[in-house]
Amino acid sequence: xxxxxxxxxxxxxxxxxxxxxxxDNPPDNQTSAPSERSVSxxxxxxxxxxxxxxxxxxxxxxxxxxxxxxxxxxVAVTAGLVAADPWTDKPxxxxxxxxxxxxxxxxxxxxxxxxxxPVSLYAIGLLKKDSYAEHTALLAGEAVADSEVVATVLKTxxxxxxxxxxxxxxxxxxxxxxxxxxxxxxxxxxxxxxAIAAFSVATVMARRYGARHRWVPYVAYxxxxxxxxxxxxxxxxxxxxxxxxAALGYSVSRFAVLR
Numbered sequence: 001x002x003x004x005x006x007x008x009x010x011x012x013x014x015x016x017x018x019x020x021x022x023x024d025n026p027p028d029n030q031t032s033a034p035s036e037r038s039v040s041x042x043x044x045x046x047x048x049x050x051x052x053x054x055x056x057x058x059x060x061x062x063x064x065x066x067x068x069x070x071x072x073x074x075v076a077v078t079a080g081l082v083a084a085d086p087w088t089d090k091p092x093x094x095x096x097x098x099x100x101x102x103x104x105x106x107x108x109x110x111x112x113x114x115x116x117x118p119v120s121l122y123a124i125g126l127l128k129k130d131s132y133a134e135h136t137a138l139l140a141g142e143a144v145a146d147s148e149v150v151a152t153v154l155k156t157x158x159x160x161x162x163x164x165x166x167x168x169x170x171x172x173x174x175x176x177x178x179x180x181x182x183x184x185x186x187x188x189x190x191x192x193x194x195a196i197a198a199f200s201v202a203t204v205m206a207r208r209y210g211a212r213h214r215w216v217p218y219v220a221y222x223x224x225x226x227x228x229x230x231x232x233x234x235x236x237x238x239x240x241x242x243x244x245x246a247a248l249g250y251s252v253s254r255f256a257v258l259r
Contacts, residue, residue, distance in 0.1 A: 037259055039138045044145075051146045051256045074247045081240035086172035088239050089163045089232065098233040105230035107194070114144070114197050114227070117205070136208045143200035143253040150248055151196045155188035162189040164235035175238070191245035192237045198224035199249030200257075207258055224249075 039047065062068040081088070092098065118140035125133030161178040179187040186193070202224035206217035228242040237245075 037139075037257075039135050039142070041138065044138065044142060047142055048145055048149075051142070051252075052149060054256045055146065055150060055252060074244070078240055078244050078247075081238070081243055085175070085238040085240055089172060089235070090168075092233050092235055093163065093166075093168050102230065102234045105226060105234075107234070107236065110194055110198070110227045110230060113223075114194070114201055117201050118144070132208075136204060139208070139257055140201045140204040143204050143249075143257045144197045146256060147196040147200040147249050147252045148193060150252065151191055151193045151245065152186040154191060155186045155193070157188070158190045159188040160190040160238075160241070162236055163238055189237050190241045191248060192228065192231050192241040193245070194231050195224075195228040195237070195242045195245030196249040196252075198227040199246045200253045203250045203253035204258065207254065 058067075062071060118137040121133050121140070122137035125131065125135075125137060159177045159179040161175040161180075163172070165180065166172050166175070175189075179189065199221075202217075202220035205220045210217040224246070228246055231237040231242050232239055
């Protein structure tokens with residue numbers, strides 16, 4: 001059962017790579033803008049450095065092109081979810097309804113599923129000499145790396161306690177700067193690392209293949225949302241952790257990696 005997620009994501013990679021008709025060009029009717037950025041294994045480190053500069057200097061661009069509107073919306077929704085976290089996460093601590101779901105979408109299974117998509121797509125691209133598939137896989141890997149850097153910085157700063165460490169009758173509202181183990185890289189739970197990685201991969205796949213194959217965004221974002229839900233039902237994260245992770249994963253992929 002735990003292999004279903006990895007098998008499904010692997011199938012997405014196989015299908016998408018098989019639909020690219022010309023190695024050096026995007027599929028028919030595919031928007032070319034996201035695919036024109038130069039990407040290769042050799043350029044990965046310089047690209048990551050460039051991406052991180054774009055990400056961390058983003059606040060200085062908030063006044064341009066109405067960027068502040070979606071940014072404010074994300075902040076508002078996140079703040080609302082943080083306020084609601086003490087009530088929204090408690091039910092999952094006292095129910096066994098999601099036991100089967102949690103056993104399939106475990107932390108290990110979802111991590112493997114997220115990783116296997118770009119890896120399998122890259123391998124298939126090499127075998128088929130399909131540079132579009134190869135580039136898509138590299139962009140997905142770059143997006144995950146960028147997103148995880150952001151998540152690690154934020155987790156280290158906020159050290160938010162995960163719901164699984166709060167007793168059933170404990171104080172769910174006092175979760176900040178309480179993560180066990182003291183100060184250390186990525187010890188906090190805000191945002192969700194699984195959610196940010198899943199939506200990073202999903203956004204690259206959806207943007208690169210969605211115009212030609214309308215089902216790809218539905219499957220990609222649907223699987224990413226399922227990964228996010230699993231982090232709540234397993235008490236690994238609060239809903240606000242997952243929401244912000246999803247928003248950051250999408251934003252980093254679309255605006256920093258795909259440009």
